[in-house]
Structure formats: C-alpha cells, structure tokens
Amino acid sequence: MQNVAADLAQMLGAERVLWEQEHLVTYGFDGTAALYGEAGCIALPKTTEEVSQIVRYAAKHRIPVVTRGSGTGLSGGSVPVPGCIVLCLVQMDRVLELDPKNLTVVTQKVAELAEAAGLLYPPDPGSMRISTIGGNVAENSGGLRGLKYGVTRDYVMGLEVVLADSETVVFGNKCVKDVEGYSMKDIFIGSEGTLGIITKVLLQLVPKPAAKKTLLATFSEMDAAAETVSAIIAAKIIPCTLEFLDKITIRCVEEYAHVGLPLDAEAVLLMETDGHPAVVQEEAQQMAEIARRHGASTVQVAQTSEEATRLSTARRVAFSALARVSPTTILEDATVPRSELANMIRFIQQVAARYEVAVGTFGHMGDGNLHPTFLTDEKNAAEMARVEKAMTEIFEYAVKLGGTITGEHGVGLAKKAFLPKAIGDASLGLMRRLKRTLDPDNLLNPGKIFD
Ligand SMILES: Cc1cc2nc3c(=O)[nH]c(=O)nc-3n(C[C@H](O)[C@H](O)[C@H](O)COP(=O)(O)OP(=O)(O)OC[C@H]3O[C@@H](n4cnc5c(N)ncnc54)[C@H](O)[C@@H]3O)c2cc1C
Numbered sequence: 001m002q003n004v005a006a007d008l009a010q011m012l013g014a015e016r017v018l019w020e021q022e023h024l025v026t027y028g029f030d031g032t033a034a035l036y037g038e039a040g041c042i043a044l045p046k047t048t049e050e051v052s053q054i055v056r057y058a059a060k061h062r063i064p065v066v067t068r069g070s071g072t073g074l075s076g077g078s079v080p081v082p083g084c085i086v087l088c089l090v091q092m093d094r095v096l097e098l099d100p101k102n103l104t105v106v107t108q109k110v111a112e113l114a115e116a117a118g119l120l121y122p123p124d125p126g127s128m129r130i131s132t133i134g135g136n137v138a139e140n141s142g143g144l145r146g147l148k149y150g151v152t153r154d155y156v157m158g159l160e161v162v163l164a165d166s167e168t169v170v171f172g173n174k175c176v177k178d179v180e181g182y183s184m185k186d187i188f189i190g191s192e193g194t195l196g197i198i199t200k201v202l203l204q205l206v207p208k209p210a211a212k213k214t215l216l217a218t219f220s221e222m223d224a225a226a227e228t229v230s231a232i233i234a235a236k237i238i239p240c241t242l243e244f245l246d247k248i249t250i251r252c253v254e255e256y257a258h259v260g261l262p263l264d265a266e267a268v269l270l271m272e273t274d275g276h277p278a279v280v281q282e283e284a285q286q287m288a289e290i291a292r293r294h295g296a297s298t299v300q301v302a303q304t305s306e307e308a309t310r311l312s313t314a315r316r317v318a319f320s321a322l323a324r325v326s327p328t329t330i331l332e333d334a335t336v337p338r339s340e341l342a343n344m345i346r347f348i349q350q351v352a353a354r355y356e357v358a359v360g361t362f363g364h365m366g367d368g369n370l371h372p373t374f375l376t377d378e379k380n381a382a383e384m385a386r387v388e389k390a391m392t393e394i395f396e397y398a399v400k401l402g403g404t405i406t407g408e409h410g411v412g413l414a415k416k417a418f419l420p421k422a423i424g425d426a427s428l429g430l431m432r433r434l435k436r437t438l439d440p441d442n443l444l445n446p447g448k449i450f451d
Contacts (some may be wrong), residue, residue: 029071050384068088209276211281224296225365227294
C-alpha cells in the first residue's frame with residue numbers, strides 16, 4: 001500500500017495522505033461498537049477535483065474507496081474494507097454561499113451560519129457538533145426536531161456528486177419547484193457512500209421561529225407517557241421535540257448530569273413547541289394539561305432559556321450517560337408507527353429481561369424512532385451472543401408492527417443481515433441493480449448495506 005500512498009501523496013501532498021499504523025488504527029473505527037477494518041491509506045482531499053482524481057486512480061487500480069466524514073456513524077458505514085483508500089472529507093468544510101433571498105445555503109457549518117442570519121437549518125442530529133453535512137446527507141440523518149420539521153432529505157435542494165467512474169455531476173438547483181426528469185439527488189441521499197461521493201450540498205433554510213417553550217414531564221407508568229404522546233398529536237399539536245427516556249436511561253442521566261429527574265420515574269417526556277409567541281404559549285399550556293390529565297407525576301415548564309437548557313440536557317446527554325455504564329454500548333434505532341410505541345417499548349423491556357441483558361431505551365417518541373441501547377461488554381462472548389439474539393427479536397418485532405430496522409442510522413455493516421427480511425427480495429433486487437449500474441466494479445464502500 002505504500003505505493004498507493006506515495007501516488008496519492010503526489011496528487012495531494014504528503015501531509016494529506018496517512019498510512020502509518022497508528023493512523024490506520026485510528027481510522028479503523030466509526031461510532032459503532034465492535035466493528036473494525038484496516039484501510040491501506042487515508043486521503044484528505046480539499047476539492048472536488050482532488051476527489052475525482054483519487055476516484056479515477058482507484059478505479060484504474062481496482063482499489064475500493066470508503067468515504068468518511070467525521071466517523072460518528074452508528075452502523076459501521078465508514079469502517080474501512082481491508083486495503084481500501086479512506087476518502088476522508090473533513091477538510092472540505094467551506095461555506096460557499098448563503099443566499100437569504102432564496103433561503104438557501106451551501107455549507108458544512110450550517111446551523112450556526114443560518115442562526116446568525118436569523119434563519120434555521122432544522123435537522124439537528126445529536127452528533128451535529130462533529131458530524132459532517134456530507135455524512136448527514138449520506139445517512140439521511142434525523143434529529144430531535146424531526147417530528148415537526150422532517151429529516152435531512154427534506155432540506156436538500158441540490159447535490160454535487162463524484163461518481164464511481166470519477167465523473168462529477170450536479171443535481172438540483174435553488175428552484176422550489178423542479179421536475180426535470182428523475183429526482184436523481186434522492187438516490188444519493190441515504191446511499192451511505194455506496195453510489196457516489198457527495199462533494200457539495202445545497203440546503204434549504206427556514207425562518208427562525210420567534211419563540212420556543214420547553215417542558216419536561218415525568219411518569220410513574222410508561223403507558224401514561226405513550227398515551228400523552230398520542231393525545232398531544234390528537235389535539236393537533238405538532239411539537240418540534242417530543243422525546244422519551246425510560247427508567248434505566250433516567251437513572252444513568254441523573255447520575256451523570258444531575259438534572260433533578262426522580263429516580264423512581266418509569267418514563268420522562270421532553271416536549272418543545274416553537275413558532276409565534278402566542279401559539280407557543282397556548283400549545284405549551286395544552287401539552288402540560290394533557291400530560292397531567294394522563295397521570296404525569298410532575299410537569300416542569302421552563303421559564304428562562306437557562307432552565308430550558310437544563311431540561312433539554314436530560315435528553316441531549318442520554319447516549320453519553322448510558323455509554324459510561326459498560327465497556328460496550330450498542331445503540332439501535334428500531335422505528336415503529338407512533339400508535340405502536342407503548343407496545344414496542346414493553347417488548348424491548350421483556351426481551352431484555354428474558355435474555356438477561358441491560359437495555360436503556362430513549363428516543364424520538366414523536367417519530368416512533370426508539371434507541372434501545374445495549375449496555376454490554378464485547379469481550380464477554382456469552383453475553384454478546386444473548387445481545388445478538390435480543391437485538392434480532394427487537395428488529396423482527398419492529399418490522400412485524402409495520403416499522404423499520406433503522407429510522408436514521410442507516411444499514412451499513414451493522415444491520416445488513418436484517419435488511420432482506422425487512423424490505424423483501426424485490427426492493428433489495430432493485431437496489432442491487434442500481435448499485436451495479438452506478439458502480440459496476442463495486443468499488444464504492446463495497447459490502448455496506450448488502451453484499
Ligand atoms: C453521540 C452521537 C449522536 C448521534 N445522534 C444522531 C441523531 O440524532 N440522528 C442521526 O440520524 N444520527 C445520529 N448519529 C449518527 C451519526 O452522527 C450520523 O449518521 C451522521 O450523519 C454521520 O456523519 P459523519 O460525518 O460522522 O459520517 P461518517 O460516520 O463518517 O459516515 C457515515 C456514512 O456516510 C458515508 N459518507 C460520509 N460522508 C460522505 C460523503 N461526503 N459522500 C458520500 N458518502 C459519505 C460514509 O461512507 C458512511 O457510510 C449520532 C452519532 C453519535 C456518535
């Protein structure tokens with residue numbers, strides 16, 4: 001591989017090509033537990049032209065290319081396949097244009113830039129401080145505001161993509177309406193680095209809401225929390241945040257962040273509404289009443305922005321709080337129709353008890369997107385086997401309830417075994433044909449999503 005590294009160093013300069021063992025180890029992981037792969041070398045391009053040059057070189061020498069953003073993925077998408085070139089795009093972070101007249105931005109540091117212009121970029125994955133826009137588009141990431149505002153796909157107006165044969169293509173534009181042929185950009189959104197390398201993104205922004213209110217309710221019964229969610233939606237309120245923590249997560253959060261959650265609570269709901277101040281005020285009151293009516297033990301309504309930050313910390317730190325508890329944390333994202341949430345949460349708790357594994361569940365209750373999080377130790381083979389079985393049952397049950405095996409983290413390596421059952425042969429066959437058409441030599445992130 002040193003020859004490949006030397007060739008790439010000719011293109012990029014030696015300082016932007018890494019191939020020493022410590023770098024290969026560092027770039028061998030993403031955010032997914034128990035997955036590792038060793039690349040041949042890592043390239044750090046800064047321009048589309050450099051990406052295209054590297055892809056042309058890789059195609060000529062039949063070397064696989066694994067595109068990587070910040071490596072925060074939770075399904076193994078950017079874990080290297082042996083001997084590949086890791087194309088790490090973190091240096092392609094330039095803001096190219098902010099266009100307030102058309103409410104668009106072409107950028108990677110999107111959220112802050114939008115905010116400074118009095119606008120909002122709604123998708124807010126928990127990893128937003130470190131993950132890249134390219135990674136967010138490649139995974140079609142969601143976030144806490146998904147219920148009201150949707151996911152990354154809903155804000156992508158255009159993409160520049162380098163294809164497997166090194167050609168650069170541009171899809172989309174600043175027009176709100178555009179039906180020129182197939183919606184090609186949508187094929188690349190959520191394609192996990194398997195169809196092309198995203199080098200520029202044109203994003204839509206929305207006006208920043210004038211007001212926001214944050215509430216936190218605790219429940220001594222999980223069903224009461226689930227019923228509160230259904231009643232809020234039935235009351236025609238669409239909160240911008242409607243998040244859930246179960247009892248294990250509550251205890252871990254409290255030990256870690258001391259936000260004042262009652263340790264005997266079975267469930268916590270974090271609720272936020274944003275928009276016109278008068279509407280926000282009314283919706284906050286309604287949500288508090290609905291929660292009380294459905295048996296909430298406590299309902300706190302933040303009166304200051306500091307208090308709002310304190311309440312939302314309970315949800316923001318959930319993953320970190322759980323991750324401290326055991327050597328290995330496996331975060332899943334089974335998703336079900338909202339009406340099946342209580343059913344699904346109960347099932348997760350039963351499965352965890354049956355297989356004697358610790359599982360804390362939190363997530364985007366308003367989207368039906370749950371994060372059952374296994375607290376385990378990858379060195380304990382017997383326990384890992386039980387985790388695997390419990391996880392399989394959870395995925396199968398989600399699909400049985402009309403849900404999906406992944407709501408936002410993607411399939412990658414971690415979930416590809418479950419995909420055929422989840423989507424069926426016809427869909428999978430079509431995906432394979434698309435992959436063969438766009439990447440006939442199977443060089444872009446091979447072995448991810450499906451073999
Ligand atoms: C603490 C934590 C919280 C998280 N919270 C959320 C959350 O709330 N919602 C959510 O959806 N996810 C969440 N994630 C998962 C993860 O952050 C997202 O999937 C994110 O979009 C990955 O971005 P990245 O830059 O780290 O990409 P990577 O992990 O480097 O890559 C992810 C995938 O995208 C591909 N890829 C990356 N860049 C490109 C590109 N430019 N072109 C083509 N393919 C590319 C890679 O090949 C890989 O398959 C969280 C992760 C962590 C660690």
